[in-house]
Amino acid sequence: xxxxxxxxxxxxxxxxxxxxxxxxxxxxxxxxxxxxxxxxxxxxxxxxxxxxxxxxxxxxxxxxxxxxxxxxxxxxxxxxxxxxxxxxxxxxxxxxxxxxxxxxxxxxxxxxxxxxxxxxxxxxxxxxxxxxxxxxxxxxxxxxxxxxxxxxxxxxxxxxxxxxxxxxxxxxxxxxxxxxxxxxxxxxxxxxxxxxxxxxxxxxxxxxxxxxxxxxxxxxxxxxxxxxxxxxxxxxxxxxxxxxxxxxxxxxxxxxxxxxxxxxxxxxxxxxxxxxxxxxxxxxxxxxxxxxxxxxxxxxxxxxxxxxxxxxxxxxxxxxxxxxxxxxxxxxxxxxxxxxxxxxxxxxxxxxxxxxxxxxxxxxxxxxxxxxxxxxxxxxxxxxxxxxxxxxxxxxxxxxxxxxxxxxxxxxxxxxxxxxxxxxxxxxxxxxxxxxxxxxxxxxxxxxxxxxxxxxxxxxxxxxxxxxxxxxxxxxxxxxxxxxxxxxxxxxxxxxxxxxxxxxxxxxxxxxxxxxxxxxxxxxxxxxxxxxxxxxxxxxxxxxxxxxxxxxxxxxxxxxxxxxxxxxxxxxxxxxxxxxxxxxxxxxxxxxxxxxxxxxxxxxxxxxxxxxxxxxxxxxxxxxxxxxxxxxxxxxxxxxxxxxxxxxxxxxxxxxxxxxxxxxxxxxxxxxxxxxxxxxxxxxxxxxxxxxxxxxxxxxxxxxxxxxxxxxxxxxxxxxxxxxxxxxxxxxx
Numbered sequence: 001x002x003x004x005x006x007x008x009x010x011x012x013x014x015x016x017x018x019x020x021x022x023x024x025x026x027x028x029x030x031x032x033x034x035x036x037x038x039x040x041x042x043x044x045x046x047x048x049x050x051x052x053x054x055x056x057x058x059x060x061x062x063x064x065x066x067x068x069x070x071x072x073x074x075x076x077x078x079x080x081x082x083x084x085x086x087x088x089x090x091x092x093x094x095x096x097x098x099x100x101x102x103x104x105x106x107x108x109x110x111x112x113x114x115x116x117x118x119x120x121x122x123x124x125x126x127x128x129x130x131x132x133x134x135x136x137x138x139x140x141x142x143x144x145x146x147x148x149x150x151x152x153x154x155x156x157x158x159x160x161x162x163x164x165x166x167x168x169x170x171x172x173x174x175x176x177x178x179x180x181x182x183x184x185x186x187x188x189x190x191x192x193x194x195x196x197x198x199x200x201x202x203x204x205x206x207x208x209x210x211x212x213x214x215x216x217x218x219x220x221x222x223x224x225x226x227x228x229x230x231x232x233x234x235x236x237x238x239x240x241x242x243x244x245x246x247x248x249x250x251x252x253x254x255x256x257x258x259x260x261x262x263x264x265x266x267x268x269x270x271x272x273x274x275x276x277x278x279x280x281x282x283x284x285x286x287x288x289x290x291x292x293x294x295x296x297x298x299x300x301x302x303x304x305x306x307x308x309x310x311x312x313x314x315x316x317x318x319x320x321x322x323x324x325x326x327x328x329x330x331x332x333x334x335x336x337x338x339x340x341x342x343x344x345x346x347x348x349x350x351x352x353x354x355x356x357x358x359x360x361x362x363x364x365x366x367x368x369x370x371x372x373x374x375x376x377x378x379x380x381x382x383x384x385x386x387x388x389x390x391x392x393x394x395x396x397x398x399x400x401x402x403x404x405x406x407x408x409x410x411x412x413x414x415x416x417x418x419x420x421x422x423x424x425x426x427x428x429x430x431x432x433x434x435x436x437x438x439x440x441x442x443x444x445x446x447x448x449x450x451x452x453x454x455x456x457x458x459x460x461x462x463x464x465x466x467x468x469x470x471x472x473x474x475x476x477x478x479x480x481x482x483x484x485x486x487x488x489x490x491x492x493x494x495x496x497x498x499x500x501x502x503x504x505x506x507x508x509x510x511x512x513x514x515x516x517x518x519x520x521x522x523x524x525x526x527x528x529x530x531x532x533x534x535x536x537x538x539x540x541x542x543x544x545x546x547x548x549x550x551x552x553x554x555x556x557x558x559x560x561x562x563x564x565x566x567x568x569x570x571x572x573x574x575x576x577x578x579x580x581x582x583x584x585x586x587x588x589x590x591x592x593x594x595x596x597x598x599x600x601x602x603x604x605x606x607x608x609x610x611x612x613x614x615x616x617x618x619x620x621x622x623x624x625x626x627x628x629x630x631x632x633x634x635x636x637x638x639x640x641x642x643x644x645x646x647x648x649x650x651x652x653x654x655x656x657x658x659x660x661x662x663x664x665x666x667x668x669x670x671x672x673x674x675x676x677x678x679x680x681x682x683x684x685x686x687x688x689x690x691x692x693x694x695x696x697x698x699x700x701x702x703x704x705x706x707x708x709x710x711x712x713x714x715x716x717x718x719x720x721x722x723x724x725x726x727x728x729x730x731x732x733x
Contacts, residue, residue: 050701
C-alpha cells in the first residue's frame, strides 16, 4: 500500500494552492467580486451606504431571522457555484488530469473552495458579532441564524450540482435539449489545442474535504477524449446562466409582491452570479483576447450610452413628462422674479406671518426657524424625535411658533413627517412610539433590491398617475417604502399643503436640491417663494439668481401635482443609492442632494429673515434658529497631513477639500450670522441640538440597527441637549 504523500512539504504542487495562485495571477476580474464581498462584510467597503448591514443582518418581509438568513445563504451558494463553474471554464484545460476523475466539476469545485470557505468563515464571524452587538439579538438566536445561512448555501449548491451538472439526473433535460444549439453558442467549447501540460506540475488534489489523492498521468489518453470529457459541462453552464438571468428578471417583474422581495444581500449575490457567469462566456469566446475584448466592450457601452435611446430617465412623480419640456435659460429664470411676482409673493407671506403671529397668542412672539441637517435615516428619526419632544415640552407650541423649516436629506424627511402628523391629527393625543418606530424602519433593502434586479438591467415596469407613466425604478421603491413607514401621510401632491401654509396652521417648508447643471438651488415649496431666489437687489444680473422657484418654472407641467414624497426624494438624492432625478426641461435638469450646498438650510432661512426683516423687527421679540444636527461631529482638531502615502498624495487635493466640506459650510454660516447681526435689530440666536456628543455612533444610510435606534433615543437625554431643550421651552412658552 502506498504511503501517504508528505503534502505539507509540497504546497506548490497541491491543486487548491495552484488554483488560488492562478486566480491572483490571471483572474483579477473574478477576484474583484471577492474583494467587494469581503469588503462588504468587514465594513471596509460601502459602509457609508449601509451595504454591510444588508449582509450581516438581512431582512425578509421586514424581519431579521432564520428565513432571511436562509434565503441570503441560498443565493450566496449560487454565487459560490458560479465562481466554481466560471473558474472551471477558464482553467480546466490546463489541468488535464481532471478528465481522469469521476465528476470532474465536483472534484474541481472542492479544490477551488479556499476563497468561498474563507468568505463563509469571515461572514459567519462578523454576522454573529453584528447580530449580538448591534442588533441586540440573543446569542442562541444569532447562532441559529448563521446555521440557517450555512444551510441555505448547502441547499443551493446541492441543487445546482443535482439539476445542472449531474450526469445521472437533470430536471430540465427536455428543455435543455430544445435549447441545445443556443446553449452551444452561449458557451463556446474548447479545441484540442487549448489543452496544456500544467497538470504535470500538479502532484496532489483533494478528493473530498477530508482526503486527498495523487494525480494520475494523462499522456496515454487521446487529446480528443480528454477535451470531450472536460467540455461536457459547458452546455450545462450555459443553461445555468439562462436560469440565473430568468431569476433576476423574474424577481424584478414580481417585486410588487412582498414575497418576491428577497433580502437585498441575496439580490446582490444573484447579480454577482450573473456577472460572474458573463465573464465566463466572454472568456470561452475570446480566450487570450479576453482582456482586450472586455476593454472594447466597455468602450462600446460608454459610446452607445450617450444616445438618448439608452438613457434612463428618473422621474419626479406627478410632473408632466408628455408635453414639451420647459426652456431653462436666463430669460426664463429672469421671468420668474419680476417686480410684480416678488411683490405678490412677499405680500402673501406677510399675510401668513400676521396669521402666524395671531396663532401664537403673543404680542411679540419668538419666531422659530428649524434647520435640520442631512444624514440619511438617522437624521430623519433624530429630527422627528426632537420635534416630538419639544412639542411635548411646550404643550404643542413648537409648531405654532415655527414659521419656516429648511434643511437637507433625511432631516427634511423627518420634519415633513412630523408636520404631516400634527396637521392630520391636530389636537389629538397620539401614541409616540409606534409613529417613531415606523419611521425608523428600513428603507435600504427595497432600494438595493430594485437596483440589483431591475435598474442595472432591462426594466419594463411602469406605473401611472392619471395619463402620466413613470418608471418603477429604485426611486419608486424608495417612495413606496417611505409611504409605508409614514402611514401614507406624505403620499399627497405638493398643493395639498398650500392653503395650510398660507393660513399658517403649519410651518412653511422649503426643499432646496441643487441643480447639477449650474449649481443653483431648486426651491420646492407648497406656497410661493420667489423672494428666496435672489441674492442681489434685482433680477437683471445672472449671478444674483442662485435659486429657481420650482412651482412657477414648471407650472405648465403640473408642478402643483408633484408628489410630496418626490419633493423629499429630490432633496435626498443619496449618491448611487437613490437616482438623480431628471426634470422635464431643456436642457434637462438633474438634481442632487440639498446638502451639497447647505446641509442644514441655514443660508436659506437667513435669507428669509432678510426678506421680512422690517416686519420681524416690529412684530417679534427675535429669531430663534433651532438647528438639528445629525451629519457628524464637528471635529475641530487640526489633522497632521505629513507622511502621506503615494496614493494619499494623489487623492489629497480633492479628498482634502471633501473632508473639509462641512467645516467650510460652518465657517460660511458663522460669517453670515455675524453680518446678519448688523442689519437685524432683533436678537438672532442659534441653538444646536446634536445627535452625537463624543463620537459618531450611527451609520449614515437608509438603514438603522437596533443599537443605532437606541443611540438616537439616548441622545435626547444627553445633558447638553436637555439643557437646550429647557432653553427653547423658556423662549417660546
